[in-house]
Amino acid sequence: MNQNLTNLFVSGVGAHTYRIPSLISLGSGILLCFAQGKLAGGGDRDASHVFSRLSLDRGQSWSPARQALPLGGEVDNSTMYAQQALYNNLTGTVFLIYNKMPLDALCGACVTYVVESTDRGASWSTGRPVATSNATWGSGLASGVLLASGRLVLARRHDCDDCSGTPQAFVIISDDNGKSWKAGAMLPRGWTECDVAELRNGSLVLTARALFGPNPPFPGPRLFARSDDGGESWARLWADCKGEDQKLCDLPDPTCEASMIGDPKKSGRSKAAPYWDRHRPVPWPHSWNHAPLSVDHLQPTM
Numbered sequence: 001m002n003q004n005l006t007n008l009f010v011s012g013v014g015a016h017t018y019r020i021p022s023l024i025s026l027g028s029g030i031l032l033c034f035a036q037g038k039l040a041g042g043g044d045r046d047a048s049h050v051f052s053r054l055s056l057d058r059g060q061s062w063s064p065a066r067q068a069l070p071l072g073g074e075v076d077n078s079t080m081y082a083q084q085a086l087y088n089n090l091t092g093t094v095f096l097i098y099n100k101m102p103l104d105a106l107c108g109a110c111v112t113y114v115v116e117s118t119d120r121g122a123s124w125s126t127g128r129p130v131a132t133s134n135a136t137w138g139s140g141l142a143s144g145v146l147l148a149s150g151r152l153v154l155a156r157r158h159d160c161d162d163c164s165g166t167p168q169a170f171v172i173i174s175d176d177n178g179k180s181w182k183a184g185a186m187l188p189r190g191w192t193e194c195d196v197a198e199l200r201n202g203s204l205v206l207t208a209r210a211l212f213g214p215n216p217p218f219p220g221p222r223l224f225a226r227s228d229d230g231g232e233s234w235a236r237l238w239a240d241c242k243g244e245d246q247k248l249c250d251l252p253d254p255t256c257e258a259s260m261i262g263d264p265k266k267s268g269r270s271k272a273a274p275y276w277d278r279h280r281p282v283p284w285p286h287s288w289n290h291a292p293l294s295v296d297h298l299q300p301t302m
Helices: none
Strands: 017-027 030-038 048-055 066-069 079-088 093-102 112-117 152-158 168-174 191-198 204-210 223-227 236-238 275-277 281-283
Touching (some): 066 079
């Protein structure tokens, strides 16, 4: 298979280290990508900006990187930003949902903000809090989804205001094209970095990294939850394991964020093999064939 690879963000060029890449389609072959650029180091507590690049030809060529966050006049290199992108093709609006917080208080109060762009990320609105309640404090890594119903959904983890080290996964929801947002029900403690996709029947499936396993401090298997009401509550929780040993899990947890994208209009199921590459690509030992979800693209997050 012919592969044309493009390095969109290169460490040392514009930033010390790039993390949390994401890619959204704006339709008609237009792609918009984002990455968190760490300014002086690659750790969680290092200051960062958010950068974006635009392609008008399905990724064959890309615009130069431009700074999306912080906004103009909001220069604050002592702040850590974490961003999620979401495109609403009903209004032509790109949303960038993010949180910012002092670097010495990663588990302190970090209000969730949202900015909007109607010109493919060339300019952004003034940042505004998603809500003032604790329910939407937290962070997220993966891109959001527009459901067939018109609901906007982003998967997040409720961790910024919780210093206990036991985050909870959940989603934030908008039914008015991003004018207002609310939080869905929290999943159990220990469900952390997560992503969500829509199934063909309209249900949502959420997958999360497991912070705790049967043998702490080692993580548990990959966790899953299904919602039948657009993320407001959770009908079923599971992990595809036949015992406590990770080797008995169809999809062991890689101790990191993992992402998925579903195509609810596509019939059947596509075969996909996730890989963990330390020295060479090695597929996980078991195939996963649980839900009628067509996985077209795995979004890497680092």
